[in-house]
Amino acid sequence: MNSSVMVWPADPRSTGVEIRRGRSLLSGVENGPDLQSHLRHHGPLPTLGLDELVGRTRGSALLGRGGAGFPFAVKLEATTKSRGKPSVVVNLAEGEPASWKDSALSMVAPHLVLDGASITAAALGAAEVHVVLPGDRSAVRLQLKAAIDERTERFSTAVADVAFVAGQAAAVVELLSGRENRPVTSWEPAAVRGLRNKPTLLSNAETFAHVALIARGVGASTTLLTIDGDSSRPLVREVRLGKPWRKVLRRDQLDGPVLLGGYHGTWAAPGALRSLTVSRDSMGAAGLALGAGIVLTGDRCPLDRAAEIATYLASESAGRCGPCVNGLPRLAAALRDAARGLGGTTEIERLAGLVERRGACAHPDGTARMARSLVTSYAFELREHQRGRCCFALGEPRKAG
Amino acid sequence: MKRQLRVDWPVCKARGLCFELLPEAVSLDEWGYPIIAKEISPDLVTAAREAVRACPTLALRLVEARG
Amino acid sequence: MPDGPLLWFVNRGSGFALLAVLSLTVLLGVIARGGRAGGLVPGFVLQSLHRSTSLLGVSLLGVHVLTAVADEFVDIRWWDAVLPLGAEYEPLWLGLGALSLDLALAVVVTSLLRTRIGHETWRVVHVLAYAAWTVGVVHGLGIGTDTGEPWAAAVYLGSVVVVGTAGLIRLDALRTPTPHGPSEVRR
Numbered sequence: 048m049n050s051s052v053m054v055w056p057a058d059p060r061s062t063g064v065e066i067r068r069g070r071s072l073l074s075g076v077e078n079g080p081d082l083q084s085h086l087r088h089h090g091p092l093p094t095l096g097l098d099e100l101v102g103r104t105r106g107s108a109l110l111g112r113g114g115a116g117f118p119f120a121v122k123l124e125a126t127t128k129s130r131g132k133p134s135v136v137v138n139l140a141e142g143e144p145a146s147w148k149d150s151a152l153s154m155v156a157p158h159l160v161l162d163g164a165s166i167t168a169a170a171l172g173a174a175e176v177h178v179v180l181p182g183d184r185s186a187v188r189l190q191l192k193a194a195i196d197e198r199t200e201r202f203s204t205a206v207a208d209v210a211f212v213a214g215q216a217a218a219v220v221e222l223l224s225g226r227e228n229r230p231v232t233s234w235e236p237a238a239v240r241g242l243r244n245k246p247t248l249l250s251n252a253e254t255f256a257h258v259a260l261i262a263r264g265v266g267a268s269t270t271l272l273t274i275d276g277d278s279s280r281p282l283v284r285e286v287r288l289g290k291p292w293r294k295v296l297r298r299d300q301l302d303g304p305v306l307l308g309g310y311h312g313t314w315a316a317p318g319a320l321r322s323l324t325v326s327r328d329s330m331g332a333a334g335l336a337l338g339a340g341i342v343l344t345g346d347r348c349p350l351d352r353a354a355e356i357a358t359y360l361a362s363e364s365a366g367r368c369g370p371c372v373n374g375l376p377r378l379a380a381a382l383r384d385a386a387r388g389l390g391g392t393t394e395i396e397r398l399a400g401l402v403e404r405r406g407a408c409a410h411p412d413g414t415a416r417m418a419r420s421l422v423t424s425y426a427f428e429l430r431e432h433q434r435g436r437c438c439f440a441l442g443e444p445r446k447a448g
Numbered sequence: 449m450k451r452q453l454r455v456d457w458p459v460c461k462a463r464g465l466c467f468e469l470l471p472e473a474v475s476l477d478e479w480g481y482p483i484i485a486k487e488i489s490p491d492l493v494t495a496a497r498e499a500v501r502a503c504p505t506l507a508l509r510l511v512e513a514r515g
Numbered sequence: 516m517p518d519g520p521l522l523w524f525v526n527r528g529s530g531f532a533l534l535a536v537l538s539l540t541v542l543l544g545v546i547a548r549g550g551r552a553g554g555l556v557p558g559f560v561l562q563s564l565h566r567s568t569s570l571l572g573v574s575l576l577g578v579h580v581l582t583a584v585a586d587e588f589v590d591i592r593w594w595d596a597v598l599p600l601g602a603e604y605e606p607l608w609l610g611l612g613a614l615s616l617d618l619a620l621a622v623v624v625t626s627l628l629r630t631r632i633g634h635e636t637w638r639v640v641h642v643l644a645y646a647a648w649t650v651g652v653v654h655g656l657g658i659g660t661d662t663g664e665p666w667a668a669a670v671y672l673g674s675v676v677v678v679g680t681a682g683l684i685r686l687d688a689l690r691t692p693t694p695h696g697p698s699e700v701r702r
Contacts, residue, residue, distance in 0.1 A: 232456040234509070368457035369481040369694035376697045401477055407457045459634065461693045464552025468559045479695075480551050502559055504548070506634040 052076055056150035056184045062280040064147045066155055069285025071267040072256050076155040080190060082197040085158035092162055093262045097127065100170040100262065107261050112148075112270065113138060113216075113251030114308070114339040116327060119258070122248060125238040126171060131245035134175040135168045136223065136237075137161075139191065139252040140207035141181050142214030143309045146341045148271035149252040151283040153187045156256065157194035163255030165200050166262045167248060176202050177242075179219050182209040211310075211363035215408045216249050218365075229365040230408035251339070270325065270337070276300065276344040289329075292320035296344065303444065304349035304425070308338020310356050311413025313420035314349060317445050334423065336416070348439035350386040350428055353421045357382045360414045371411045374402035378418055388432040392422045450513035451488040453496055460507040466499040474499070487513055526582035530655055531670050533575035537619075538674040540568040541648060545681040549688055573623055580616065608658035611650050618647035648678055 055063045068076060075088035086092075095103070105120035126133050137160060141149045152160055161178075168176045178195070180188045188206065195202045207213040208228040215230045220241050222228035241247025253271055260266040268288040272295070275281040286295055293301060305315040313335045323329045330337055345352070361375035378398040384390035399415035406412070422429065427445060428438060438444045453466075453473065462480035473485040473492055488496045488510065500508045547561035580596045583589075591609065595602040597617060599610040625632060625640040652671065661667040 231458055234511075366692075366694070366696070369460060369462055369479055370457070370477065372694045372696045373479040373481075401483075405455075405457065405481070405483075462551055463558050464550075465558040465562065467552055468557050476552050480553075481694075501630060502562065504558070504562065506630065 052155060054151060054154040054186070056147065056154055056187045058185060064151055064281050064283060066151045066283045067285070069269065069271075070287070071260055071265070071269045071285060072152065072156060072159060072253070072271060073283075073285040080155050080157055080194065082158055082194070085156070089159070089162075089259070089265075090263055092165065095166060095170050095262050097123075097170045100166065100258075103261050103264075103266075104258065107257075107266050107268070109254070109257055109261060109266070110327070111250055112253035112257070112339065114311070116337075119250065119254060122236075122238050122250070123167070123171070125236065126246040126248045129239045129246040132174045133171045133246040133248060134177065134242050135164055135171065135173045136219060136242065136247055136249040137164045137176070137178040137252055137255055138214060138216070138219055138249055139181065139187070140179050140214030140219060141184075141252075142207065142211050143311075143339065143341060144211075145273065145275055145281075145309055145343060146339055147273045147275075147281045148283050148340055150181065150184050150187045151273075152252055152256055152271070153191045153194075157191050158198075159256040159259045160191075160252045161194060161198060161200075161202065161255075163258035163262075164202070165198075166258060167255065168200075171248065173248070176200070177223055178202050178204050179214075179222065180204055180206050182207050182213070210365075211360065212365050212408060212410050215410070217408065219249060220247065229367060230406075230410070231367075232407045270340055272325070272340045272342055274300075274342045274344065286325050288326050290325045292323050292325060295325060296320065296342070299346070300344040303344060303346050304352070306343040306349075306352070306356075306417070307341075308336045309341035309343070310360055311409070311417060312336055312338045312341065312343075313416060314353070314424045316424040319424065334420070346439065346444070348386070348428075348437055349421065349425055350382070350432060350437075353417065354379065354382040354386045357414060357418060360410070360417075364410060365408075368406040368411075370402050370405035374398055374405075375411060375414055378402065378414060382418060382421070385429055386432060388435055391433070392426070392429060395419075395422055451493060451496070452486070452511055452513040453484045453488055453499070454509050454511055455482060455484065456507045456509065459505045461505055463504050465502045465504060466508055469499045469502055470495050520588075522582045522586040523588065526579060526586065527659065527661055529575045529579040529582065530659065531661075531667065533572050533579055534651065534655060534674050535670060536568055536575060537572035537648060537651075538677040540565060540572050541644060541678050542681040543568055544644075545685045545688075549684065569623070569626075573619070576616065576619065605658050608654055612654035612658065615647050615651035615654055618643045618650065622647060645678075645682070 051065050051067045053063050053065055055061055078084040078088060101120050101123050109119040110116040111119060139149050139153060164176050180191060192204060205222055207222060212218055212230055213228045216237055217233045218228050218230045220237055221231055223242050237247040237249045239246060257266060269285050270288055272284050272286055273281055301320050302317050305320060306312050307315055315335055323333055327337055357379035361379045364371045364375055366372050381390060381394040381398055385395060395418050399418050402411035403415045431438060460481060464476060464480055466482050467474045467476050473488055475483045477483055496510050500510050543561060543565040547565050550558045550561055583591050584593045584596060589604045591604055595609055597613055599614040602609040621640050622644045625637050629637045656662055
């Protein structure tokens with residue numbers, strides 16, 4: 048355990064989250080999250096001009112870590128092209144309940160996140176920096192506010208609702224605008240017109256942590272993963288991009304069903320990850336997505352799991368868009384039917400097609416993606432269920448082919 | 449210029465006027481919400497503008513197609 | 516200037532006519548609002564009917580105001596039609612009429628500029644239509660010389676029933692949120 052630290056981002060009665068020391072973002076975390084330890088380990092806060100920041104983040108090919116993987120340098124440039132004084136928003140809402148990486152970062156390395164935001168704000172000449180905190184993780188809020196107090200720069204904080212879609216970009220801007228923390232239609236990206244109709248650079252907390260290292264010239268191509276199985280406590284690990292999955296997950300995890308990217312992610316067939324690496328290209332080629340780095344392993348039947356997840360996602364609809372409000376519960380019902388062997392995949396695919404791109408945010412798209420990937424990766428199991436057999440219930444999960 | 453009709457989904461209340469006025473490019477799903485064709489051809493632009501103006505909640509926009 | 520009571524007759528007649536027409540307009544508006552595709556009458560037809568009757572009603576309103584101002588028998592200046600205070604003739608009832616006109620004008624102008632001002636602003640002002648109607652009815656009852664007549668009572672009663680029905684339909688619609696989720700589908 049001396050390669051890990053334990054934190055309780057939710058509350059002390061929760062199981063806690065294990066954070067393994069890493070080579071970059073999670074290096075030096077054993078020294079404590081305070082500002083002095085941070086400066087001693089990482090060095091002083093650098094100041095970069097805008098062109099230099101763009102150049103370095105472009106050179107490092109920094110992609111957003113919130114799930115969409117948008118190039119940071121492109122977002123940075125877009126923010127400068129529009130009229131109005133820009134603002135910077137750190138998205139630490141982490142609305143997905145299975146994701147712990149941003150919360151972990153706040154607990155053990157908050158100053159990396161704040162450094163990145165500060166550097167970006169200085170380069171942009173931004174008027175305000177907002178940090179949006181999770182509503183259901185009090186320790187994260189406390190730790191981050193304590194870190195803010197240690198610093199001289201001004202940060203505003205806001206607390207997101209406890210809702211799956213509360214962390215969505217437009218929803219966050221709504222929250223900061225004093226309106227309900229739910230998605231609205233975004234006709235232009237926030238970088239062009241966001242908070243108070245001014246350019247807004249909104250990025251995930253981990254993304255800003257990477258900026259803090261890239262600005263110091265020590266950025267390495269790593270990413271944070273939250274690995275969670277059914278029984279153990281969640282683990283947050285920093286992994287080098289391009290690392291083979293077989294060096295990240297245990298054998299039993301690799302050979303079981305894996306949902307990559309969280310509840311909006313993609314199902315990997317048993318053993319599919321054995322030949323893949325932790326990278327967008329490697330996984331994209333196999334029809335899988337890294338998303339926000341959530342890796343859900345376990346030995347429960349993936350059809351049951353998918354139906355449960357879809358049922359949860361349907362209940363988490365903001366209730367604002369017709370296709371989502373109506374379509375997701377029916378998609379969840381279709382998945383439940385398939386898990387019970389009562390229905391085929393036609394209805395799943397029909398409903399997935401009906402909800403995709405027909406909402407203000409990507410909630411229906413993500414749910415559809417998860418459902419479609421189940422049909423792709425677990426077609427055999429779906430047929431078996433129709434014949435009244437569940438490999439997992441029988442204790443005979445399909446061997447990796 | 450390629451054009452697209454886009455829906456402001458939280459604002460759309462499934463009144464269906466867009467379908468009534470532009471059935472060539474709009475159909476309705478089983479809950480009454482519009483399914484819009486990928487692109488609005490030049491001959492449909494006038495009718496599309498009419499549909500945009502007729503929408504009771506102003507949920508429809510005619511924009512330049514992207515991606 | 517036409518003499519005799521012609522202007523007065525037209526003023527009274529147009530008053531009742533506009534009340535009937537605009538009451539129908541309110542009902543059509545409420546029915547249009549509750550519509551979904553596949554109903555008995557297409558949405559764009561109901562929308563068009565609502566707009567047409569409102570246009571007719573506003574035209575009658577114009578005639579009503581013009582004849583009041585032009586009639587030399589009573590001292591109504593043109594600004595008394597839009598300013599709720601300061602009239603010489605029947606200042607209270609005429610003032611209410613001016614208020615009703617102002618509210619109606621706000622509704623009409625915002626509707627003409629609907630696409631420019633956005634849906635939310637339009638909607639907030641459009642609700643004033645109920646106020647315009649109510650104030651107009653009170654104006655008519657108070658200032659009208661026909662108020663005691665049975666036929667006049669019938670028109671007032673009919674208008675109240677029509678707009679009352681519209682109001683009840685509208686209030687009932689408030690209880691149902693849209694979008695309707697799967698457990699609340701109304702077909």
